[in-house]
Amino acid sequence: MQPAPSAEPAAPNRPKVGLFATCLVDLFRPNVGFAAVELLEAAGCDVDAPEGQTCCGQPAWNSGDRKGAAEVARRMIEVFEPYDYVVLPSGSCGATVKKDYVEILRDDSDWLPRAQALSDKTFELITFLTEIRGVEGVNAQFDGVVTYHDSCSGLRSLGVKDQPRQLLSSVDGLRLREMEDAEVCCGFGGTFCVKYPDISNRMVSNKTDNIAATSADLVLAGDLGCLMNMAGKLSRQGRPVKARHVAEILAGMTDEPAIGEPQRGSEKRK
């Protein structure tokens, strides 16, 4: 199912949602963006993905470049100001916009109120659906066993824990089997995984061991960074477990191959 973007002006009772796809979804997994659109529209929202969006600025902020992070933050604030809500299919980028922009711009008296206003209307996708739109279930089907990894920023900065599990429990045929240490970091950490590859490798190996121990068909999470990390390790280890963003399952958009899997029907070069 591929939803068509809505071009009509917002109906009065339908909130106008600005989808912040996040740079990783934009570049590596467009399907997650379209799954988010599908879920938001089903929840009665008018969705737009403004062209001015790039990245939330977290790479600069986590590298100690406050000035660079502030420059990017100001741009994103401008881009997303016209919307009733801003929604991100990521706890990590969501926490940057919702929690960190006010800290990044704390000394900028012109922009701080705008950062605060943006923070107030910004939500991670799944919590937006359950807590703001009152979604209690979805109309989707998945025949198999899944396990869910709690991504750190979503869990600890935004309190994402029960919401995705609640929605997953409404998916037809889906069985959730929890892994050990679901709340322990997968070792992605943005640039951490390339700056400290050996440590990151140990962390992701612990994670894939725990995933494999559940014998699940699929590992789900709400953040593409963690998912690419886990999927890349599972694939390198030759394990059969696949990885997807939770939104893809909730929107029933599993036609696209899982993360890191070959495109169907495409010819492979050696």
Next chain:
Amino acid sequence: MTAEPKSSQFKSAASEALQNPRLQAAMKASGGLAVRRAAAIAEIPEFEAIRDAGRDLKNHTLANLDAYLLAFEEKALESGAKVHWAADAEEARAIILKIVGRHAKGPEGKARVNKGKSMISEEIGLNSALEAAGHHVLETDLGEYIIQLRGEPPSHIIAPAAHVSKPDVEADFRAAHTHLDPERTFPDAASLVHEARHVLREQYFGADVGITGANMLIAETGQGVIVTNEGNGDLSQILPDVHIAVASLEKVIPTLDDASTILRLLARSATGQSLSSYTTFYKGARRQGDLDGPKEMHFVLLDNGRSEMLAGEFREMLRCIRCGACMNNCPVYRAVGGHSYGWVYVGPMGSVLTPNFVGIKEGRHLPNASTFCGRCQEVCPVRIPLPGLMRKLREAEFEQKLSPQTARYGLGVWRWFAKRPALYHRMSSIGMRALNWLSGGHGRLKRLPFGGGWTAHRDFPAPAKRTFMAEWKARKAAKSQGDDQ
């Protein structure tokens, strides 16, 4: 000179640690602390409220630190103790060496010094200074005793021998305790503890000076508080004629009531006990008519950079009560062990403290080697925002241009594009199409042009042919065209 830092070698030390099977086995064996902490905290529903109280109490004390320190000094003097102020490690060592030298009963002015576990004594490099002066030093905490035999620094602030496995300890004991039967066996860990206790007990009575740390200093009463599970701290401070307690400035708290707040947080967070086996309040020297206690009692109060932290952005770090919960729950520490951190303080608390003490240049890896997963902040009993403080250190590093040039350059390019959406989307579309082509339809890449750190250990999921924004734009255009017809 403070203990010699090796934090600049964190990355290679960590990689070696990951390849060391004995260390990895020992780390696995010490994994129970985090589990026990969680169980102990689940027992008391008011724990979150006690954390708030602990944070507030520490904040209040730090805001009035000068007043509480002077109040402590006054009460300690009244009780017959002596109080020494040490601006840095060198001053602290000089003060202690002078006291020890005065009370040495051995030949040629050599003293026998028994020590209770003290991280401050590690921070100031006390043992090597005492030994250089010819004194005999004996660590009486079991973990510290083990690493003293091995000639190693501690790898954990409350479990100094967390990196050592049982077979290692057995070998160390056989090598050191040559007066015991070489045929003896060690069927379990308890048998090692029993032997250590037996050997240490013999040596408690001959010491000239006992040196301990302090978990707290109480301004209201002039008391020190020491918490142990072996009672070795008590024996070290009561039996010798002279007791020296060395403590950093932020250990002071206002009242005895406040001490109970900290105690409720400390043992549960550290070892998962409701209270440590021994919690001792000590005060002054032996008075007339007292049956025991040291004839002289000294407090050495160490600044060593704390005043500077108090005045700056890292004040919150001074709330730390040294429980070790942050490291016990840190996936990075659990993977690489304490020695990788290259200095006295390890894990998340060390990643903030070490660069403050030894300089950002030497300690720059530590705050960077974190995914900011936030688990340390989640478990900290006094709610220190450890990831936020690590980020501040990264900021200082960036401002001082100490981060690697390639990283700075990459970030600069990224920033330039991130501010120019049209160019950003055009360039990223080209880049992603190239990566998609490189993947050859396999959906993943085994090697990346500039991402060896990633592909050394895992595949790189290939991007789609088209970015989300390009596809969105195309669908939007198609939709509006459809609407027009």
